[in-house]
Amino acid sequence: MAETHHNTETGVAHEAGHKAGFPPLDPANFAPQIIWLAITFALLYGLLSKIALPRIGEVIEERRDRIQRDIDAAEALKAETEKALRGYEQSLADARSKAGGIARETRDKLATETDKKRHASEAEVAAKIADAEGRIAAMKANALQNVGDIAAETASAIVGKLIGVDVSAAEAKKHL
Amino acid sequence: MPDPIHQFEIKRLIPLDLFGLDATFTNSALFMLLAAVLVSGFLILSMQGRSLVPTRLQSLAEMLYEFVANMVRDTMGHGHDDHGHGHGHDQGYMKFFPLVFTIFIFILTLNMLGMIPGFFTSTSHLAVTAGLALLVFVTVLIVGFAKNGFGFLKLFVPSGVPIYVLPLVVAIEIISFLSRPISHSVRLFANMLAGHITLKVFAGFIIMLLGAGGAYGILSILPLTMATALTALEFLVAFLQAYVFAMLTCMYLNDALHPGH
Amino acid sequence: MPKSTDGQDTGGGQLSPQERAQFERRVSELNAKLEKRRAERGAEAADDAGAAMRGRGMAYGMRMASELVGAVLVGAAIGYGLDWVLGTKPWLLLVFFVLGFAAGVLNVMRGYERLQADIKRETGGNIGHSVPDDDD
Numbered sequence: 001m002a003e004t005h006h007n008t009e010t011g012v013a014h015e016a017g018h019k020a021g022f023p024p025l026d027p028a029n030f031a032p033q034i035i036w037l038a039i040t041f042a043l044l045y046g047l048l049s050k051i052a053l054p055r056i057g058e059v060i061e062e063r064r065d066r067i068q069r070d071i072d073a074a075e076a077l078k079a080e081t082e083k084a085l086r087g088y089e090q091s092l093a094d095a096r097s098k099a100g101g102i103a104r105e106t107r108d109k110l111a112t113e114t115d116k117k118r119h120a121s122e123a124e125v126a127a128k129i130a131d132a133e134g135r136i137a138a139m140k141a142n143a144l145q146n147v148g149d150i151a152a153e154t155a156s157a158i159v160g161k162l163i164g165v166d167v168s169a170a171e172a173k174k175h176l
Numbered sequence: 177m178p179d180p181i182h183q184f185e186i187k188r189l190i191p192l193d194l195f196g197l198d199a200t201f202t203n204s205a206l207f208m209l210l211a212a213v214l215v216s217g218f219l220i221l222s223m224q225g226r227s228l229v230p231t232r233l234q235s236l237a238e239m240l241y242e243f244v245a246n247m248v249r250d251t252m253g254h255g256h257d258d259h260g261h262g263h264g265h266d267q268g269y270m271k272f273f274p275l276v277f278t279i280f281i282f283i284l285t286l287n288m289l290g291m292i293p294g295f296f297t298s299t300s301h302l303a304v305t306a307g308l309a310l311l312v313f314v315t316v317l318i319v320g321f322a323k324n325g326f327g328f329l330k331l332f333v334p335s336g337v338p339i340y341v342l343p344l345v346v347a348i349e350i351i352s353f354l355s356r357p358i359s360h361s362v363r364l365f366a367n368m369l370a371g372h373i374t375l376k377v378f379a380g381f382i383i384m385l386l387g388a389g390g391a392y393g394i395l396s397i398l399p400l401t402m403a404t405a406l407t408a409l410e411f412l413v414a415f416l417q418a419y420v421f422a423m424l425t426c427m428y429l430n431d432a433l434h435p436g437h
Numbered sequence: 438m439p440k441s442t443d444g445q446d447t448g449g450g451q452l453s454p455q456e457r458a459q460f461e462r463r464v465s466e467l468n469a470k471l472e473k474r475r476a477e478r479g480a481e482a483a484d485d486a487g488a489a490m491r492g493r494g495m496a497y498g499m500r501m502a503s504e505l506v507g508a509v510l511v512g513a514a515i516g517y518g519l520d521w522v523l524g525t526k527p528w529l530l531l532v533f534f535v536l537g538f539a540a541g542v543l544n545v546m547r548g549y550e551r552l553q554a555d556i557k558r559e560t561g562g563n564i565g566h567s568v569p570d571d572d573d
């Protein structure tokens with residue numbers, strides 16, 4: 001194995017047509033490698049800088065923007081939601097205070113109305129009472145008068161019966 | 177035992193001539209071309225859908241993109257002048273992102289291709305790593321002078337240094353600056369070279385012990401374990417070297433944009 | 438809801454208690470979800486930062502040796518070249534070898550300072566998970 005290898009090595013060295021030195025440092029290898037380095041590097045640089053890299057950069061940039069946009073949108077929506085919630089609470093509180101106001105108003109109105117009605121009915125009742133009292137007084141007076149009349153009649157009747165003197169009721173009344 | 181150097185042999189596949197220069201299409205060139213085609217093919221095809229919810233391949237492509245983009249931002253985004261809060265304001269440095277990305281992905285792919293048994297590792301050749309390092313060096317010089325004019329030379333003149341040691345300091349600074357492409361290229365080259373030689377040597381031990389048969393075959397467990405651990409380490413090194421190369425590119429470019437520490 | 442409102446005058450009983458509780462639970466669930474997303478995004482950034490820090494540490498280790506050697510090599514090469522041009526062998530080689538070493542040490546020190554500065558910048562203000570930048 002070592003022998004065959006030795007053969008190929010000398011063969012290559014012979015083909016190359018120069019002293020088989022240390023190939024990486026052999027000046028005869030410099031020119032062709034540098035020329036092809038220039039060609040291939042220029043080719044690669046051209047392709048990468050003109051086509052590949054701008055493309056990759058674009059995609060990365062776009063994705064970064066997109067993610068940032070999405071996050072921003074989510075934040076905005078969150079802020080909006082919070083605003084909406086605050087607004088809802090605000091309007092709810094408003095509604096509550098308004099409802100309270102309406103209730104109070106209604107109660108006041110009802111109270112005044114009731115008062116008015118009560119006053120009216122009280123007045124009516126008072127009038128009725130006064131009327132009734134007047135009538136009672138009249139009836140009382142009348143009754144008293146009647147009582148006097150009856151008493152006079154009774155007295156004249158009693159006197160006539162007792163003493164036989166006919167005393168008119170009027171006269172009896174006079175003496176009563 | 178296989179020769180650990182053999183794997184670095186350059187094979188001349190198609191002899192070519194470019195204005196008198198030897199432009200032979202070698203196995204090294206083949207793997208560089210393969211890397212370029214694989215990378216661009218992968219990055220372009222995986223993004224075909226351009227979907228917001230990525231497929232597996234698309235997320236891999238995006239991960240690579242983000243990784244290098246973060247590296248560029250981290251290294252160049254601050255200007256290292258300690259009053260630069262302008263993280264998002266000065267986007268000028270981002271125009272170097274394609275260059276850094278290409279360097280990173282190209283080296284990474286070449287390193288990783290080299291991890292496949294039988295494949296050639298272009299980055300284990302000094303010519304390739306030096307070529308890349310010189311590309312960065314020249315870019316830094318051009319950007320530095322284009323952006324700052326001769327003010328770029330302030331890079332070599334630190335502030336608050338007494339005049340009598342200034343020449344010495346400037347000499348040291350210049351050596352330091354010139355050492356950049358050297359260490360830049362030698363590091364990548366030496367790491368890949370050493371890693372592959374080590375792996376090959378251990379693989380050679382395994383084959384040798386197995387070939388000896390009998391009790392020696394059982395002994396081959398030892399280098400096998402080592403080779404497995406080393407392979408894992410090599411994958412890490414293959415990645416880290418690409419990362420270091422790209423990150424230093426960012427640092428040097430940053431110096432070019434903001435000289436005068 | 439109307440039936441229960443008359444019941445309780447004093448409390449905040451606008452919705453029926455059950456409905457209100459349910460609603461608030463949903464709101465807090467949404468809040469939690471949003472918070473989680475936000476935290477995840479923050480954690481992602483922090484994770485990235487953490488990974489970058491670890492990578493930087495390893496990269497730093499691999500870097501320093503070659504920075505030193507590279508500078509020494511460059512110094513020696515410059516000295517050698519100048520010697521060759523000026524015919525001052527071997528003095529400039531020696532001088533520039535030393536300068537190269539100094540440059541190497543400078544490289545290493547600078548790398549260390551930068552690493553420290555990076556660490557301080559990333560963990561200084563707040564230990565643990567860093568807060569993502571406003572533009573992230």
